[in-house]
C-alpha cells in the first residue's frame with residue numbers, strides 16, 4: 001500500500017502536470033469508489049479547473065475551482081496514471097478524468113481504494129482522527145516522546161497507526177526502525193531518550209530519501225517517468241527476509257506483531 005513517499009511522488013508529478021487544466025469529461029466505472037451518486041459526482045466535477053494538489057497522510061487531495069476537494073486513498077493495489085492525448089491504456093480505470101487537452105487522469109484499480117468528493121467541512125471531518133504529518137512543522141521530538149509514553153504495545157504496529165502519526169505503513173515503519181536501530185517488538189513506552197531521538201530523526205530522514213528516490217510503486221505515473229519506483233532497490237529490510245543486511249551481513253528476519261509483518265536485522269536493531 002502506498003505510504004507518504006509514494007503519495008508525495010504522485011503529488012509532485014500531479015502538481016507539475018494537471019494544475020490549471022479543465023476537466024471536460026468524467027467517467028466512473030466503479031461507483032463503489034465514489035461517495036455520492038455518479039450523476040451528482042459528474043455534475044460537481046465536470047467543467048472544473050484543477051487549482052491545487054496536496055497530500056494529507058496517505059491521501060491525495062485535488063482542489064477544484066468550485067471549492068470541492070477530490071480526496072483519494074489508493075489502499076492496496078490502487079494507482080494513478082496520466083495518459084497523454086491519444087495514448088491507449090490496457091486498463092479501463094475505476095475513475096477517469098479527461099482534460100481539455102485530451103490528456104486523461106486515471107485512478108486505476110480502486111477495489112479497496114476510493115476517490116471521494118468533499119466540501120471543506122467534510123474533508124476536515126474525514127481527516128479529524130489523523131495524527132501529525134511527520135514531515136510537517138508540528139511534528140517535534142517532544143510531541144513524539146509524549147505520544148510514545150502514553151502508548152501500550154510494540155513500536156512497529158504503533159508507527160503504522162494513522163492516529164499516532166499519519167502516512168506511515170508497513171514498509172516505511174520497518175525502514176525507520178532499522179535506521180533508528182530499534183527492534184520492532186520493543187515496547188513504545190520503554191524507549192529511552194536516545195532511542196526516541198534516533199526515532200525522531202529517522203522518520204523524516206527515511207521518508208525524504210524515499211521521496212527523492214521516487215518511492216516504491218512499481219508502475220510509472222506517465223510515459224517517460226523514470227522517477228517513480230526508484231526506491232525499491234534502496235529498501236534496507238522491508239521484504240528482504242533471509243537476505244543479508246547491507247550494514248552487518250547478518251540475515252534479515254521476519255516476525256509478525258499485532259498481525260503486521262515486520263522485517264528487521266537482529267544484530268543491527270536492539
Ligand SMILES: [Zn+2]
Nearest residue numbers: 245248265268
Ligand atoms: Zn544488520
